[in-house]
Amino acid sequence: MSRVLRFGVTLSSLLMAAGLLIASLQSAPLPMPERNPTLGELIRQLGSGQLLGTSGSSAITLMFAGLVLLMLTPSLRVITTLVVFRAEKDWKFVGIATLVFLLLAGQVVYSLR
């Protein structure tokens, strides 16, 4: 659990810092999207190679990627906890951890519709 949390915070911080660095090197003001991208749109932007450019949109994509990863890190911790309880055959707490995960997943799905 500790490693999952550290990994999530470290990687998301690196993504955000990279985005800020690229943005600070721009001579033009940072372009802001008219609305926030959904998780699917972010994944497509990451896959289309925009990360390799130095345009302002790449900076925003990197920052959003870091922010989304950070927001998902606690959910990853809950999954890890669930796996630990399952390994210990503590079914009561497998149920509790599953409930917490479903609540988190539900609000993510609802919010990104």
Added chain:
Amino acid sequence: MSLPSFLLLILGGCVAGTLGTLLGIGGGLFLIPFLVLVIGIPIHQAIATSIIAVIATSSTGASIYLERGIVNIRLGMLLEVATVIGAIAGGLTANVLSGALLTKFFATIMLITAMLMVQRLRKEPAHNRVAHGGLFASSFIDDATGQTIQYSVEKIPGTMFVSLLAGNISGLLGIGGGAFKVPAMHLLSGVPIKAATATSNFMIGVTAAASAFIYFSHGHLNPALASSATLGVLGGSIAGTQIGKRLHSHVLVWIFVVFLLIISIQMYLK
């Protein structure tokens, strides 16, 4: 946004993170007034930014407490059911409330937190409750004394109710809610203060994450603002941990109680 703007935000986040860590109340309580009063950010964006920073700092703190074996994981998981429900409700509510009402509510919570900080200045009685087992009974080694502290957990329904309210406040105002969870676990359920603090830290990240995507979907998450402030708060919380080892002063707490009172009045007047 320009380079000076990024640096100002990082610096402000760093100060907020340092102060929050020194005082044990998290960075959100200082970050949001900085963003609203100094930078001039609308409160919904400030709350969204603070929630992201809270996830980062609590996840970092929780990883340390987990390694030290102080967190009561089972109790934390159970209370998370209540805090997550409360946080989701808080996040949904905040997005239909006006900025003015949220600002005044935030100022009220600052006042309550100031009173709780004064309460904590009273000498903590030694943990003398006898452990009698139970589903959530646990133990940890106190670093300060080297002793193994065993404890049981009582009155869980009451603590769950307070956790529900703390989660609601967290989702509504973008703070961690530890100022309410820790006293509930300690005073109601008999959890030693160190274990209560560690368990609260363990829960706060999940609580904040429960409302983060709601703010994201309402367009309140400015990526440059959130990234700068979060990195600053993370750096500040690490610095605060180091400074805190060398600093232990009731005077410092009283100075910041006065600071919280002044800021809360300014938030009321905004």
